[in-house]
Amino acid sequence: MADHFVDRSLEExxxxxxxxxxxxxxxxxxxxxxxxxxxxxxDRFYSIFENIENQSLAYSSDTDPQTIYDFNKVVHGAVCHIWAFKRKVLELIIHCKILGNNFPLLVDHVSREAAYFMKRLEQLNTGTLDPLPDAVINENVFFLKIMADHAKFINHLLDPSERKLVEQARDFSHDFDQLLFQAIDLDSMRPESLTQPLLDQFVDQNRVSVRQLRDFKKTAYELIEACRIKSIIPPLLADHVFREASHFLEILDSFELELSATK
Structure with a gap:
């Protein structure tokens, strides 16, 4: 159990x-x-999280759990501060106090990810991770919206002349909005909806769609990196959203294995 706590904390x-x-x-x-x-x-937050990333890489599965517990608390404090910074930026944009090129939805999006990270660190340190059925729904509600947002950002940052890619991004945005609505419906039906057949179908359906979006993002990243399409998407941003889709797919794969083991 201690090894699982250490490994899971470092992974996150x-x-x-x-x-x-x-x-x-x-x-x-x-x-x-x-x-x-x-x-x-x-710039300050960039340095803080670069240091945290480097420190996490210096630890291993053999690290004392108390050390990781303390590390989680330090990281949690940093995440709380960057979350507050992101919400401040969102307020400034919405109240027209600053201009620039940050979409309000993008700033809200990155603040939601910080809130998710904060909660996960709290769950790890208190030993209160969601039971499998609840985790399946909670993770999907969160990540399906993240994926839908990504499709919208890609759509708006591609050059309008890239008509085929724009159309694909728009289609993914619609598809993931629908998957999100389904997840929210399943959420509202809890606890009655926490049945093995429903959760199996839910995970299977979402895995197919996430894999397709992941592959689209991978292709887009490769095209942007090779300067083969017109957009204002930095290669790092394209890689960033690809990695998040891959992460979600890994979560869905793990859910499939855990659900199969409970049959």
């Missing part, structure tokens, strides 16, 4: 600290050049 921190680090960079790139205070704050 290594993945999400890199995501938080990159969020800092993306927000910075979206600020106007005269938003110097916000740029400095974004």
């Amino acid at each position: 921190i290594r993945f999400w600290s890199r995501i938080m680090k990159e969020h800092s960079l993306f927000l910075k790139l979206g600020f106007n050049c005269d938003d110097t205070q916000l740029i400095r704050e974004a």
Whole structure:
């Protein structure tokens, strides 16, 4: 159990600290050049999460659980601060106090991911991870919206002349909105909806769609990296959303294995 706590904590921190680090960079790139205070704050968070990422890589499965418990608390504090920064930026944008190229939905999106990371660290340190049936629904409600958001961002950042890719991104946005609505319906039907057949079908259906979106993102990243399509999507952003889709797919794969083991 202690080994599982250490491994799970390090897995989450290594993945999400890199995501938080990159969020800092993306927000910075979206600020106007005269938003110097916000740029400095974004740079500071980039350094903080780069340090956290590097520290996590220095630990291993053999690290003392108490050390990881304490590390989780330190990381949790940093995530709380970047979440507050993101919500401050969202307020400034919505109240028209700053301009720039950060969509309000994008800033809300990255703040939701910070809130998710905070909650996961709390669950790990208190030993209160969701039971499998609840985890299946909760993770899907969260990640399906993340995937739907990604499709919308890709759609808006591609050059309009890339008509086929724009159309594909729009279709993915619609498809994942529908999958999200289904997940929310299943959520509202709890606890009655927590049955093996429903959860099996739910995971299977979503795995197919996430795999297709993951492959689309991979292709888009490769095309952007090779300068073969027209867009204002940085290669790092394309890789970022690809990694998040891959992460969600890994979660769904693990759910499938766990559900199969309970039959």
